[in-house]
Amino acid sequence: MRRAIVRSLAAAAATLLVLGAGHVMYNAAFCQRHQRWVRVTERHDPVIRDDGYAFARTGDAIYACSSPDRLGPALAWHEDLDCYCAPAVMGAEAVGRLLNGQCTVDHLAPTRQDETGACRHAHCARHLDP
Amino acid sequence: MTIVDATRSPSSADTLPAAASATLAAYALVSIGSSLHGDVLLVLGVPLTTAGFALACLVARRGDRCSAPWPLGRLTMLLSALAAVGLVTPALDDSVRWFTVATRIFFAAAIVLVAVFEGARGAGRRRVTMALAIAAVALQFAACFGVHVTVDLWSWTETAARALLRGIHPYTVRAPDLQHGGFDFGSTPTVYPYMPLTVIAAAPWVAWLGDYRFGVACCLPITIALMRRGGRALDVDATFIDVATLALVLHPFGTSITATGYMEPLLVTAASAFVFFAATVPRGSAEATAFLLLPALKQYAIAPVLLYAAFRGRARTIAVGVAAALASVAPLLLWRWRPTLDGMLYFVRAPLAFRTDSDSLAAVFFAITRIETPRAVAVVAQAVAAAAAYRTLRDRGLDGLLLASAISLLASFLVAPQAFTNYYYFGGALLLLSSLAAARAPVAA
Numbered sequence: 001m002r003r004a005i006v007r008s009l010a011a012a013a014a015t016l017l018v019l020g021a022g023h024v025m026y027n028a029a030f031c032q033r034h035q036r037w038v039r040v041t042e043r044h045d046p047v048i049r050d051d052g053y054a055f056a057r058t059g060d061a062i063y064a065c066s067s068p069d070r071l072g073p074a075l076a077w078h079e080d081l082d083c084y085c086a087p088a089v090m091g092a093e094a095v096g097r098l099l100n101g102q103c104t105v106d107h108l109a110p111t112r113q114d115e116t117g118a119c120r121h122a123h124c125a126r127h128l129d130p
Numbered sequence: 131m132t133i134v135d136a137t138r139s140p141s142s143a144d145t146l147p148a149a150a151s152a153t154l155a156a157y158a159l160v161s162i163g164s165s166l167h168g169d170v171l172l173v174l175g176v177p178l179t180t181a182g183f184a185l186a187c188l189v190a191r192r193g194d195r196c197s198a199p200w201p202l203g204r205l206t207m208l209l210s211a212l213a214a215v216g217l218v219t220p221a222l223d224d225s226v227r228w229f230t231v232a233t234r235i236f237f238a239a240a241i242v243l244v245a246v247f248e249g250a251r252g253a254g255r256r257r258v259t260m261a262l263a264i265a266a267v268a269l270q271f272a273a274c275f276g277v278h279v280t281v282d283l284w285s286w287t288e289t290a291a292r293a294l295l296r297g298i299h300p301y302t303v304r305a306p307d308l309q310h311g312g313f314d315f316g317s318t319p320t321v322y323p324y325m326p327l328t329v330i331a332a333a334p335w336v337a338w339l340g341d342y343r344f345g346v347a348c349c350l351p352i353t354i355a356l357m358r359r360g361g362r363a364l365d366v367d368a369t370f371i372d373v374a375t376l377a378l379v380l381h382p383f384g385t386s387i388t389a390t391g392y393m394e395p396l397l398v399t400a401a402s403a404f405v406f407f408a409a410t411v412p413r414g415s416a417e418a419t420a421f422l423l424l425p426a427l428k429q430y431a432i433a434p435v436l437l438y439a440a441f442r443g444r445a446r447t448i449a450v451g452v453a454a455a456l457a458s459v460a461p462l463l464l465w466r467w468r469p470t471l472d473g474m475l476y477f478v479r480a481p482l483a484f485r486t487d488s489d490s491l492a493a494v495f496f497a498i499t500r501i502e503t504p505r506a507v508a509v510v511a512q513a514v515a516a517a518a519a520y521r522t523l524r525d526r527g528l529d530g531l532l533l534a535s536a537i538s539l540l541a542s543f544l545v546a547p548q549a550f551t552n553y554y555y556f557g558g559a560l561l562l563l564s565s566l567a568a569a570r571a572p573v574a575a
Contacts, residue, residue: 001249004203008245011207012214019166019218022174030173053487057310085312127312 027069033080033125034069040081040118048106049083050120054127056110061088062119067101083119085110086128098128144202146370149193150569151200153533154377156185157561158208160540162215164489164554165382171487176494176544179554183540186561190522190533202369206248209376213240216382222277222389229276233385236265240380247376252368259372263354266379270347273389279343280308282319284391287342290322291332300329301462301469316483321469323476327426327458328393346388349395353559354378356402357566363409364528364570374566378559383551392552397427398559401532405563408528413442415450422451426458429477430542430553433516434535434560440520441531482548490549508546515541532564 027034039045048064056062063084068076086095088108096103107114110122163178216237221230240262247258285308290300301322322329332342354375361371378384387394400423407417421438424431439448462470472479484502486493492503516538523530539557543549 001246004206004248005242005245007203008206008210008241008248011210012217012241015162015211015214016218019170019174019215022166022170026169026173031169053313053315053485055312055314057312 024071027071027077031069031078031080033082034078037066037079037081041079046118047120048081048118049123049125052123052125054085054124055112056085056107056122056124057127059087059089060085060110060124060127061090061105062107062110062117062122062124063092063095063103064106064118065096065099065101065103067096067099070100082125083123084126084128085122085124087130090128090130094130095128098130144369145199146202146205146367146373147569148197148199149189150370150529150565151205152185152189152197153529153561153565153568154205154374155208156182156189157377157558157565158182158212159185160554160558160561161212161377161381161383164551164558165215165219167489167551168220171489172494172497175489176491179489179540180491180544182558182561183537183544186533186537186540190519190530190537193526202248202373205373206244209244209247209373209380210241212377212380212382213237213244216380216384217241219382219386222279222386224278224280225389226276226278229272232272232276233269236262236269237380237382239265244376244380247372255369255372259375263351263375263379266384267347267351267354269385270350270388271344273385274341274343274347277386277389279389279391281390282307282309282313284308284343286319286322287324287328287332287391287393288336290329291336291342294329294333295337299462299466299469300326301473302466315485317480319476319480321473321476323473323480324393325426325429325459325474326462326470327423328396329462330458331393331396331427343388343391346391346393346395349399350379350384350388353395353399353402356399356406357563360402360406360409361566361569363406364567366566366569366571370569371566374562374569377562381555381558383555387552387555390552392555393427394552394556394559397424397431397556400424400427401556401560401563405528405532405567408442408567413444413447415447417442418444418447418451419454422448422455423458426455428556429474430512430539431556433512433538433542437516437520437531437534437538441524441527441534484547488547488549489543489551489554490546491544492547492549503545503547505547508542508549511545512538512542527567529564529567529570532560532567536560536564 036048065084066079066081069078069080070076092103092105106117106119112122114121159178159182163175166175243258247255286305289303289305293303294300335342335345358371400420404417404420519534519537523534536557543553
């Protein structure tokens with residue numbers, strides 16, 4: 001029985017290691033939020049996001065936020081940058097606290113027609129609620 | 131000594147048939163891969179799902195020539211891997227804390243209990259299986275209270291079912307957008323886009339308990355009962371029946387499927403009913419009805435019907451099955467045919483956008499090349515895979531039909547412009563049922 005338990009725990013641990021390795025690989029090579037950060041801060045692209053399936057809801061503002069992407073509490077990989085939809089009444093500071101990062105208001109009343117700002121056409125990465 | 135006696139000798143008590151075990155491993159890979167979302171979807175999720183599909187193809191090609199019988203320990207390690215993924219799968223949005231905690235405790239306990247299962251014998255194994263099955267069923271019902279669902283699928287099904295209960299044609303109503311314009315996937319349905327039988331199945335639960343997900347939750351216990359009885363009728367080793375039951379209840383996303391309101395558990399129950407009837411009354415009307423109800427529940431289940439006709443077809447039983455499927459559609463068609471057809475064919479006719487977040491090779495291909503795979507590729511893939519699988523498996527009987535059905539569906543999902551975890555939940559379940567059928571004791575010469 002003990003051998004079976006050790007084997008089962010080992011299988012679970014190995015599975016979690018593989019998942020962890022997948023996350024590490026993604027963050028090291030494919031992290032889209034970091035790619036946005038690189039594109040905007042180093043290549044001076046004015047647009048953070050103009051794609052995706054999430055849009056601002058009625059009453060949402062769009063916040064452009066940079067936040068450290070962390071592996072656990074201690075190690076910060078790199079900086080991420082993306083657009084987030086959250087109620088306009090929340091304010092940039094409160095949204096930044098939710099993400100442990102820093103935010104600015106990109107559009108206070110976004111619409112699907114927006115051609116200006118860093119977060120175009122009311123696109124955002126996801127919705128944040130207080 | 132007959133072959134049956136030989137397979138039941140004490141020395142083989144902890145080894146399981148190679149083809150059945152490999153098919154169950156394919157199920158585990160598909161289930162794990164399709165349960166991985168977010169950052170690891172394309173780097174791990176799709177590759178693992180594809181590996182499961184490839185393993186299923188290998189089993190189809192080689193059958194019991196795959197390898198020596200598998201030790202039970204290898205399968206319990208797979209069960210442990212399923213539980214580990216379930217343990218760390220992120221909670222659905224709008225899950226309440228107690229439900230998330232209960233789910234975590236279930237999967238954590240399962241990692242230990244599958245080891246207890248391996249170390250135990252007969253009755254002990256059954257007790258562990260039943261304990262985990264009962265806990266999984268309890269979580270299914272708890273999901274209806276523990277997750278406040280706002281997806282359009284739930285909103286549409288609830289609205290259509292409530293309309294039917296009020297005597298309004300369910301394909302003439304519009305569902306409210308519970309996400310307040312928060313999502314746009316490139317096509318907003320103007321009509322209930324699913325099959326009539328799903329509304330008919332949902333309506334009693336909406337009337338009785340106010341949420342059709344309770345009906346979906348009932349699918350797991352019914353499926354378990356049908357699977358186990360079917361397995362016994364096929365003379366499958368009790369340990370393998372238990373392993374298959376555990377594999378079903380440890381699906382990492384099983385609770386979330388119900389919590390979201392996906393209808394695939396109904397298809398899984400119908401497929402389990404098919405196995406049960408095929409084992410107890412082979413080639414009868416009951417098995418035909420159960421199997422031919424699949425496309426009456428979900429539009430994508432086309433090739434399996436053709437495979438059924440080719441594998442086990444009898445004109446009379448097929449006629450009964452087709453009549454049952456049509457009976458689920460005819461009343462609404464006769465009531466108002468145009469909106470009913472608009473809804474049933476919505477996914478065929480609507481200009482659906484390519485989903486870059488699909489669980490599919492098509493999404494990986496898009497991420498690399500920015501080229502969208504045309505929708506027709508999925509249809510062609512299903513037909514070609516079904517034909518190829520039939521050619522290879524036509525002499526393999528019940529497990530061959532289920533494996534061929536799984537391969538045809540998984541092939542189409544993997545290249546589809548839209549494919550999500552619920553699709554693979556059903557495709558995977560077909561693999562699981564195939565493994566059960568493949569584990570039947572050899573018939574004495």
